[in-house]
Amino acid sequence: MKAMILAAGEGTRLRPLTNQLPKALIPLAGLPLIQFTLRWLRQYGIGSVAINLHHLGEKIVDSCGDGSSFGLQITYSPEEVLLGTAGGVKKMGNFLGQTFVVVYGDILTNFNLKKMIEFHELKGALATIAVHTNPHPEESGVLHLNQQGQVIDFVEKPLVAERGCLVNGGIYVLEKEILDYIPDGTYYDFGGDVFPRLLESGIPVYGHVLSTEEYLIDIGTWRCLRQADGDMKLGKISEKELGTTGHDVTIRSYS
DSSP: OEEEEEOOOOOGGGTTHHHHSOGGGOEETTEEHHHHHHHHHHHTTOOEEEEEEOTTHHHHHHHHTTSGGGTOEEEEEEOSSOOHHHHHHHHTTTTSOSEEEEEETTEEEOOOHHHHHHHHHHHTOSEEEEEEEOSOGGGSEEEEEOTTSBEEEEEESOSSOOTTOEEEEEEEEEEGGGGGGSOTTSOOOIIIIIHHHHHHTTOOEEEEEOOTTSOEEEOOSHHHHHHHHHHHHTTSSOHHHHTOTTSOOOOOOOO
């Protein structure tokens, strides 16, 4: 199975840090965030990864290389103009297999990807979203599931949201047919465009709910970045879970 990491964004909410550093390279536990993601994917049998690039993309290439140091093969997809989360995936349609994984480049997680893929296959889904609770749901896509795990509504970053509700975790298992719902060469987003369109058309989308023991955080804001830093210090997410045991760990502080 192949995967795509979305790393083209400018990380505007983390300026000035991201003026000189792409969001995917923000260091946690002494390593760039994207290296945790690559090792996490490799743990679950992913052998080939595409990474889209835009803002300071050459620094991501310098950090990750051809992927061999992670036991992976990496293919890069530069975007002169940002294509959005779905548009970037559409551009790499010829690279991706029948079933593939998409991971947003600002996610730190340790959850069991194998179980999510098995859930996706069991449901025969076109799209499955990793979902979890978030004390700040207004920062994410908010959704509700029925008893079968099917998404019954999806609202991207609502102005008001009920605390403790389920949100989009920024990790998807998708079938290649989803590319038919994404136009070529234009900005298009999963949360804002694709998922609402699928639901409006009556096409089932499923949510895989992470357990309370599993960890997932979007480090796209200063508050979340500080939280991830603190969580690693407290051992809420360990190096062993991320496949990085043996590296020299230096937790940096964010002010």
